[in-house]
Amino acid sequence: xxxxxxxxxxxxxxxxxxxxxxxxxxxxxxxxxxxxxxxxxxxxxxxxxxxxxxxxxxxxxxxxxxxxxxxxxxxxxxxxxxxxxxxxxxxxxxxxxxxxxxxxxxxxxxxxxxxxxxxxxxxxxxxxxxxxxxxxxxxxxxxxxxxxxxxxxxxxxxxxxxxxxxxxxxxxxxxxxxxxxxxxxxxxxxxxxxxxxxxxxxxxxxxxxxxxxxxxxxxxxxxxxxxxxxxxxxxxxxxxxxx
Ligand code: ADP
Ligand code: ADP
Numbered sequence: 001x002x003x004x005x006x007x008x009x010x011x012x013x014x015x016x017x018x019x020x021x022x023x024x025x026x027x028x029x030x031x032x033x034x035x036x037x038x039x040x041x042x043x044x045x046x047x048x049x050x051x052x053x054x055x056x057x058x059x060x061x062x063x064x065x066x067x068x069x070x071x072x073x074x075x076x077x078x079x080x081x082x083x084x085x086x087x088x089x090x091x092x093x094x095x096x097x098x099x100x101x102x103x104x105x106x107x108x109x110x111x112x113x114x115x116x117x118x119x120x121x122x123x124x125x126x127x128x129x130x131x132x133x134x135x136x137x138x139x140x141x142x143x144x145x146x147x148x149x150x151x152x153x154x155x156x157x158x159x160x161x162x163x164x165x166x167x168x169x170x171x172x173x174x175x176x177x178x179x180x181x182x183x184x185x186x187x188x189x190x191x192x193x194x195x196x197x198x199x200x201x202x203x204x205x206x207x208x209x210x211x212x213x214x215x216x217x218x219x220x221x222x223x224x225x226x227x228x229x230x231x232x233x234x235x236x237x238x239x240x241x242x243x
Contacts, residue, residue, distance in 0.1 A: 001074050002035035003170055003203050004059070009033070009068030011054060028054040029065065030227045036171065041197060041204040043218030045211060051227040052207045056175045059205065060092055073170070088118050091164040095176035097156035101148050107134065108144040111163045118167055133162040137192060154185030158192070165196060171203045178213055190216045215240070 011029040029051045036042045046052050057063040059070060061077050070077045072086055091114075094100045101110050111130050115121060121129065131141045137158040148156055157177060164172050174193070178186040194217060196202055208214050214221060221239045223231035233239030 002071075003038045003073060004036040004205070005069075005071040006032055006034050006055075006059065007069045007071070009055075009058060009065045009070065011058060011063065011065040011067075027227050029058070032068070032224075032227075032229050034222055034229065034232060036203050036205060038170065038203055039197070039201040040219040041206050041217050043206045043208065043214035043221045044224055045208060045214045045221060046224035047209055049226075050224040052209075052224055053175060054227075055224070056092070056173050056205070056207055060090065060173055088114070088167040089170045090173065091167065091169040091171075092173040092175065093157070093160045093164050093177045095179050097153055097160050097180070098148060100160060101156065103148050106145050106147060107139070107151070107159050110148075110159055111166055114163060114166050129166070133166055134159075136165075136196075137162045138188075152185075154181050154189060157181065157185075157189055161189075161192065161196070165200070165202075168200065169202070171205065173205045173207070175207045176209070177206075179208065179210060186213065193217060 009029055009032040010027060012027040014026075032055065034042065044052055044055065054063065058065045059077075064078050072090060075082050075086055077086075105113075108127070108130050111133055112126050115126055115129060127144075130144060134140060134143055139155060139158055139162075143151075143155075151159065161177075177193070178189050181189060190213060193204065197204060204217070206214065206217055218239075219236050221231075221233040221236075222229050233242065
Protein backbone atom coordinates (compact mmCIF):
# COMPACT_ATOMS: atom_id res chain seq x y z
CA UNK A 1 0.00 0.00 0.00
CA UNK A 2 1.31 3.43 -0.95
CA UNK A 3 1.17 6.24 1.61
CA UNK A 4 -0.86 8.37 -0.80
CA UNK A 5 -2.77 7.20 -3.85
CA UNK A 6 -4.35 9.67 -6.20
CA UNK A 7 -6.61 7.90 -8.69
CA UNK A 8 -8.18 9.53 -11.75
CA UNK A 9 -8.82 12.87 -10.09
CA UNK A 10 -10.70 15.39 -12.21
CA UNK A 11 -11.79 18.76 -10.93
CA UNK A 12 -13.47 21.80 -12.38
CA UNK A 13 -14.35 24.86 -10.30
CA UNK A 14 -17.77 24.93 -11.94
CA UNK A 15 -20.69 22.73 -10.99
CA UNK A 16 -20.96 19.05 -11.86
CA UNK A 17 -23.71 19.79 -14.35
CA UNK A 18 -21.43 22.20 -16.17
CA UNK A 19 -18.48 19.81 -16.04
CA UNK A 20 -20.23 17.36 -18.36
CA UNK A 21 -20.59 19.98 -21.05
CA UNK A 22 -17.22 21.57 -20.47
CA UNK A 23 -14.16 20.92 -22.54
CA UNK A 24 -11.20 19.29 -20.86
CA UNK A 25 -9.22 22.47 -21.41
CA UNK A 26 -11.50 24.25 -18.95
CA UNK A 27 -10.87 21.79 -16.12
CA UNK A 28 -8.38 22.66 -13.38
CA UNK A 29 -7.39 18.96 -13.12
CA UNK A 30 -7.98 16.19 -15.66
CA UNK A 31 -7.64 12.50 -14.79
CA UNK A 32 -4.65 12.80 -12.45
CA UNK A 33 -3.17 9.57 -11.03
CA UNK A 34 0.01 9.01 -9.05
CA UNK A 35 1.32 7.49 -5.85
CA UNK A 36 3.66 8.65 -3.10
CA UNK A 37 5.57 5.94 -1.23
CA UNK A 38 6.69 6.27 2.38
CA UNK A 39 9.93 8.18 2.84
CA UNK A 40 9.97 9.61 -0.68
CA UNK A 41 9.41 12.99 -2.25
CA UNK A 42 7.28 13.51 -5.34
CA UNK A 43 8.13 16.81 -6.99
CA UNK A 44 5.26 18.31 -8.94
CA UNK A 45 6.51 20.78 -11.48
CA UNK A 46 4.42 23.07 -13.64
CA UNK A 47 3.88 26.64 -14.80
CA UNK A 48 1.46 29.05 -13.19
CA UNK A 49 -2.16 28.00 -13.73
CA UNK A 50 -1.23 24.34 -14.33
CA UNK A 51 -3.39 23.18 -11.41
CA UNK A 52 -0.67 22.65 -8.77
CA UNK A 53 -2.44 24.48 -5.95
CA UNK A 54 -5.75 22.88 -6.82
CA UNK A 55 -4.13 19.48 -6.53
CA UNK A 56 -2.62 20.49 -3.19
CA UNK A 57 -6.06 21.55 -1.91
CA UNK A 58 -7.69 18.36 -3.14
CA UNK A 59 -5.08 16.23 -1.35
CA UNK A 60 -5.38 18.28 1.85
CA UNK A 61 -9.10 17.52 1.89
CA UNK A 62 -10.03 21.17 1.29
CA UNK A 63 -11.53 20.78 -2.17
CA UNK A 64 -13.56 17.69 -3.00
CA UNK A 65 -12.76 16.63 -6.56
CA UNK A 66 -15.68 15.96 -8.87
CA UNK A 67 -14.25 12.66 -9.96
CA UNK A 68 -11.63 10.26 -8.70
CA UNK A 69 -10.41 9.08 -5.35
CA UNK A 70 -7.66 9.92 -2.90
CA UNK A 71 -6.43 7.27 -0.49
CA UNK A 72 -4.18 8.28 2.39
CA UNK A 73 -2.81 5.28 4.30
CA UNK A 74 -5.55 3.29 2.58
CA UNK A 75 -8.41 5.53 3.71
CA UNK A 76 -10.60 7.48 1.31
CA UNK A 77 -9.99 11.12 2.30
CA UNK A 78 -13.49 12.17 1.33
CA UNK A 79 -15.35 9.30 3.00
CA UNK A 80 -17.97 10.31 5.56
CA UNK A 81 -15.82 9.36 8.52
CA UNK A 82 -12.06 9.22 8.43
CA UNK A 83 -9.84 8.29 11.38
CA UNK A 84 -8.84 11.32 13.43
CA UNK A 85 -5.19 10.32 13.24
CA UNK A 86 -5.11 10.86 9.47
CA UNK A 87 -5.59 14.60 9.99
CA UNK A 88 -2.39 14.91 11.96
CA UNK A 89 -0.45 12.65 9.64
CA UNK A 90 -0.71 15.16 6.79
CA UNK A 91 0.64 18.67 7.27
CA UNK A 92 1.28 21.61 4.96
CA UNK A 93 3.82 24.40 4.43
CA UNK A 94 2.88 27.26 2.08
CA UNK A 95 4.99 29.62 0.05
CA UNK A 96 4.41 32.92 1.71
CA UNK A 97 5.64 32.38 5.22
CA UNK A 98 4.38 35.78 6.41
CA UNK A 99 0.77 35.48 5.32
CA UNK A 100 0.66 31.85 6.48
CA UNK A 101 1.04 32.86 10.13
CA UNK A 102 -0.94 35.01 12.52
CA UNK A 103 1.17 38.18 13.03
CA UNK A 104 0.05 38.44 16.66
CA UNK A 105 1.24 34.98 17.66
CA UNK A 106 4.73 34.31 19.02
CA UNK A 107 6.96 31.65 17.49
CA UNK A 108 6.19 29.41 20.47
CA UNK A 109 2.43 29.74 20.06
CA UNK A 110 2.61 29.16 16.28
CA UNK A 111 4.60 25.95 16.78
CA UNK A 112 2.60 24.69 19.75
CA UNK A 113 -0.86 25.22 18.21
CA UNK A 114 -1.02 21.73 16.63
CA UNK A 115 0.34 20.21 19.84
CA UNK A 116 -2.43 21.91 21.82
CA UNK A 117 -5.05 20.65 19.40
CA UNK A 118 -3.89 17.05 19.35
CA UNK A 119 -1.66 16.23 22.32
CA UNK A 120 -2.13 16.62 26.01
CA UNK A 121 1.27 17.82 27.15
CA UNK A 122 2.00 19.58 30.40
CA UNK A 123 3.08 23.22 29.95
CA UNK A 124 6.67 22.21 30.73
CA UNK A 125 6.64 19.32 28.23
CA UNK A 126 5.09 21.54 25.60
CA UNK A 127 7.73 24.23 26.13
CA UNK A 128 10.52 21.65 25.92
CA UNK A 129 9.05 20.24 22.69
CA UNK A 130 8.82 23.74 21.18
CA UNK A 131 12.45 24.45 22.05
CA UNK A 132 13.54 21.08 20.60
CA UNK A 133 11.62 21.80 17.41
CA UNK A 134 13.12 25.30 17.13
CA UNK A 135 16.59 23.87 17.58
CA UNK A 136 15.89 21.10 15.09
CA UNK A 137 15.13 23.67 12.37
CA UNK A 138 18.17 25.80 13.19
CA UNK A 139 16.64 28.39 15.52
CA UNK A 140 16.99 28.63 19.30
CA UNK A 141 15.26 29.10 22.64
CA UNK A 142 15.86 32.87 22.42
CA UNK A 143 13.34 32.90 19.54
CA UNK A 144 10.33 31.57 21.48
CA UNK A 145 8.85 34.96 22.35
CA UNK A 146 9.50 36.67 19.02
CA UNK A 147 6.73 37.71 16.65
CA UNK A 148 6.68 36.94 12.91
CA UNK A 149 7.87 40.44 11.88
CA UNK A 150 11.04 39.90 13.91
CA UNK A 151 12.12 36.99 11.68
CA UNK A 152 13.52 36.91 8.14
CA UNK A 153 11.57 35.05 5.46
CA UNK A 154 13.94 32.09 5.76
CA UNK A 155 13.64 31.98 9.56
CA UNK A 156 9.88 32.20 9.38
CA UNK A 157 9.80 29.31 6.92
CA UNK A 158 11.83 27.33 9.49
CA UNK A 159 9.09 28.08 12.03
CA UNK A 160 6.44 26.87 9.59
CA UNK A 161 8.44 23.68 9.10
CA UNK A 162 8.81 23.21 12.87
CA UNK A 163 5.04 23.56 13.20
CA UNK A 164 4.49 21.08 10.36
CA UNK A 165 6.70 18.40 11.96
CA UNK A 166 5.47 18.96 15.54
CA UNK A 167 2.96 16.10 15.36
CA UNK A 168 5.37 13.74 13.60
CA UNK A 169 3.33 13.52 10.41
CA UNK A 170 3.91 11.06 7.59
CA UNK A 171 3.32 13.43 4.67
CA UNK A 172 3.97 17.15 4.25
CA UNK A 173 2.49 19.08 1.34
CA UNK A 174 5.06 21.72 0.46
CA UNK A 175 3.43 24.33 -1.78
CA UNK A 176 6.23 26.49 -3.25
CA UNK A 177 8.02 26.47 0.13
CA UNK A 178 11.20 28.19 -1.13
CA UNK A 179 9.83 30.30 -3.96
CA UNK A 180 9.80 33.59 -2.07
CA UNK A 181 13.28 33.10 -0.57
CA UNK A 182 16.69 34.26 -1.82
CA UNK A 183 19.11 31.67 -3.28
CA UNK A 184 21.04 31.14 -0.04
CA UNK A 185 17.92 30.55 2.03
CA UNK A 186 16.41 28.35 -0.68
CA UNK A 187 19.46 26.12 -0.47
CA UNK A 188 19.41 26.04 3.35
CA UNK A 189 15.70 25.23 3.54
CA UNK A 190 16.01 22.47 0.90
CA UNK A 191 18.91 21.01 2.88
CA UNK A 192 16.83 21.08 6.08
CA UNK A 193 13.88 19.43 4.33
CA UNK A 194 16.16 16.71 2.95
CA UNK A 195 17.60 16.06 6.43
CA UNK A 196 14.17 15.83 8.07
CA UNK A 197 13.01 13.50 5.33
CA UNK A 198 15.79 10.98 5.88
CA UNK A 199 15.80 11.36 9.66
CA UNK A 200 12.07 10.81 10.15
CA UNK A 201 11.21 8.84 6.99
CA UNK A 202 8.92 11.70 5.96
CA UNK A 203 7.21 11.87 2.58
CA UNK A 204 6.73 15.09 0.66
CA UNK A 205 4.61 16.37 -2.14
CA UNK A 206 6.81 19.22 -3.29
CA UNK A 207 4.85 21.62 -5.47
CA UNK A 208 6.95 24.08 -7.43
CA UNK A 209 7.48 25.95 -10.70
CA UNK A 210 11.25 25.85 -10.06
CA UNK A 211 12.99 22.98 -11.83
CA UNK A 212 16.24 23.32 -9.82
CA UNK A 213 14.41 23.14 -6.50
CA UNK A 214 12.43 20.14 -7.75
CA UNK A 215 15.61 18.33 -8.79
CA UNK A 216 17.29 19.07 -5.46
CA UNK A 217 14.70 17.27 -3.37
CA UNK A 218 12.55 14.92 -5.45
CA UNK A 219 12.88 11.13 -5.73
CA UNK A 220 10.18 11.06 -8.40
CA UNK A 221 8.95 13.93 -10.52
CA UNK A 222 5.68 14.80 -12.20
CA UNK A 223 5.08 17.56 -14.71
CA UNK A 224 1.67 19.19 -14.67
CA UNK A 225 0.46 21.27 -17.60
CA UNK A 226 -3.03 22.66 -18.13
CA UNK A 227 -4.42 20.31 -15.49
CA UNK A 228 -2.84 17.18 -16.92
CA UNK A 229 0.05 15.12 -15.67
CA UNK A 230 2.05 15.07 -18.91
CA UNK A 231 5.21 13.40 -17.54
CA UNK A 232 5.80 11.13 -14.58
CA UNK A 233 9.38 10.13 -13.90
CA UNK A 234 9.13 7.21 -11.52
CA UNK A 235 12.70 7.42 -10.25
CA UNK A 236 15.35 10.06 -9.78
CA UNK A 237 17.56 8.07 -12.14
CA UNK A 238 14.95 8.30 -14.87
CA UNK A 239 14.43 12.06 -14.70
CA UNK A 240 18.10 12.88 -14.32
CA UNK A 241 19.08 10.93 -17.45
CA UNK A 242 16.16 11.60 -19.81
CA UNK A 243 16.66 14.54 -22.15
P1 ADP B 1 -1.21 26.68 -10.17
O1 ADP B 1 -1.18 26.46 -8.70
O2 ADP B 1 -0.46 25.66 -10.95
O3 ADP B 1 -0.83 28.08 -10.55
P2 ADP B 1 -4.11 26.61 -9.83
O4 ADP B 1 -4.43 25.29 -9.24
O5 ADP B 1 -4.08 27.79 -8.94
O6 ADP B 1 -2.74 26.49 -10.65
O7 ADP B 1 -5.14 26.92 -11.00
C1 ADP B 1 -5.53 25.95 -11.99
C2 ADP B 1 -6.71 26.52 -12.79
O8 ADP B 1 -7.85 26.63 -11.94
C3 ADP B 1 -6.46 27.91 -13.34
O9 ADP B 1 -7.07 27.99 -14.61
C4 ADP B 1 -7.13 28.82 -12.34
O10 ADP B 1 -7.54 30.01 -12.96
C5 ADP B 1 -8.30 27.98 -11.88
N1 ADP B 1 -8.68 28.28 -10.48
C6 ADP B 1 -7.87 28.18 -9.41
N2 ADP B 1 -8.53 28.48 -8.27
C7 ADP B 1 -9.80 28.78 -8.64
C8 ADP B 1 -10.98 29.18 -7.93
N3 ADP B 1 -10.98 29.28 -6.60
N4 ADP B 1 -12.09 29.40 -8.64
C9 ADP B 1 -12.11 29.25 -9.98
N5 ADP B 1 -11.04 28.89 -10.72
C10 ADP B 1 -9.89 28.67 -10.06
P1 ADP C 1 14.30 13.32 21.90
O1 ADP C 1 15.76 13.54 22.08
O2 ADP C 1 13.45 14.11 22.83
O3 ADP C 1 13.89 11.88 21.77
P2 ADP C 1 13.68 13.46 19.10
O4 ADP C 1 14.94 13.39 18.29
O5 ADP C 1 12.80 12.28 19.18
O6 ADP C 1 14.04 14.02 20.53
O7 ADP C 1 12.81 14.67 18.60
C1 ADP C 1 13.30 15.99 18.53
C2 ADP C 1 12.18 16.84 18.03
O8 ADP C 1 11.86 16.43 16.70
C3 ADP C 1 10.95 16.67 18.89
O9 ADP C 1 10.48 17.93 19.30
C4 ADP C 1 9.95 15.96 18.03
O10 ADP C 1 8.67 16.55 18.13
C5 ADP C 1 10.49 16.08 16.62
N1 ADP C 1 10.35 14.78 15.99
C6 ADP C 1 10.82 13.60 16.43
N2 ADP C 1 10.49 12.60 15.63
C7 ADP C 1 9.80 13.13 14.63
C8 ADP C 1 9.16 12.62 13.48
N3 ADP C 1 9.12 11.32 13.16
N4 ADP C 1 8.54 13.48 12.63
C9 ADP C 1 8.54 14.77 12.92
N5 ADP C 1 9.10 15.32 14.01
C10 ADP C 1 9.72 14.52 14.86
